[in-house]
Amino acid sequence: MKPSRLDPTDRKPPTTSFWLAVSALVWKDLASELRNKEIVSAMFVFSLLVVLIFNFSLDLDKDARENVAAGVLWVTFVFAATLGLNRTFAAEKDRGSLDGLLLAPIDRTALFFGKLLSTLVFILIVEIIVVPIFSILYNISLFNPLFLLVLLLGTLGYTVVGILLAAMAIHTRAREVMLPILLFPVAVPVVIATVRASAGILSGAEWGLIAGPLNLVIVYDIILFAIAIMTFDYLMEE
């Protein structure tokens, strides 16, 4: 039997080209963020608060600051990124525009890439602002190309799996609470490896000690990316 025109399971092949769809989605998110500045400002202020709270709660002197800098910076970004990941899907759901995205005649993987790129841009903007401030407050220079590369790779891995799980978490009963519970344990290996690599770079350790965790970050990025691309379609069915 030929499926009727109104049958939702009758999926026609996407009519928009893949990268055109991705760029349209990214542009939509950036335009909306430029107007209300909701996600970036929330993540930025939150990051500053976390940095301050760490400083008070750990009562850091000069040596301690150098030892824990990479860890504090990463915990800050992990918490802030979780806020952003939650917001990016929650806003779509609250506005009812998630259904619109699902109805659009585009590949579901394009939705994943669109959300990934726009969220990555928001998180990187926050990191670009917070890293210099952190450098000043903790009196430690973070402007090392290798350090910034590790930061980028770690953020990428965390955001990839974060997008996948945020798409799940918005459908749960306690959605804001659910994302960290789902995401933190899965992302722990990436975060640990990134912190190890960054700490090694900041303390000027030899390459052998940095290469191990750095490889682990790259391997995890690839594995998580592959899983996310293969499974994202299943989260986007209604």
Place this chain on the structure above:
Amino acid sequence: MQPNRNLRILTMSAVLLVLLSLYMNFIYAPREVIMGAVQRVFYYHVAAGWVGALAFLVTLIVSILYLATNNLRWDHVAVSSVEIGVVFTTMNIASGSIWARPIWNTWWTWDPRLTTASVMWLVYVAYLMLRQGLENPEQQRRFAAVYGIVAFVSVPLTFMAIRLWRTIHPVVIGSNDPAAEGQFDMTTPMRNAFMFSLFTFTVVYATLLWHRIRTEGLAYRVAIMQSRLFND
């Protein structure tokens, strides 16, 4: 709804095997020279860890099968296997802690193996929480299957942790890091008792899984009947 005959036979043999393995571990296997009686934790400690990893591997496979076929049976296997895996991983961590107290002189240390094992435990507890948090049954099954696949990333990492990094945790099977504490060489009776524990725990896992899948299927039928009753 009595369990069928095969399941009853399997349950009986699992009980017998457990009794036999207790004999093997406490009487047949010799007392370890340096660590003494506490070394006997080893047999069930490793067996419980093995069942945890096996249960999560089963969950990975049936999660992929569920997404591919949309067959409810696979979802029932997935949730059953995670529940059993979490229980056995808890046993593994708890027994490890009991062993560590006299040998490492601490209940817990942030060693790579202990860290990755506890992270794995948390991932699968999150899996169960995800299922609790979703109301639409079809969506619950689909999301759980996706999370069952993502979650498995933590299992090989836990297995490899003592082989990749310098750690205090001994590798009894295969080569070992000189930094490990509590290392020992297995004699033949020890090896026999160890293999027997592994076998016993695998049978216990299969028995529990079968029972749990059965109750899951019954719960599903009850839910169907209920919805019919209230809709008529």
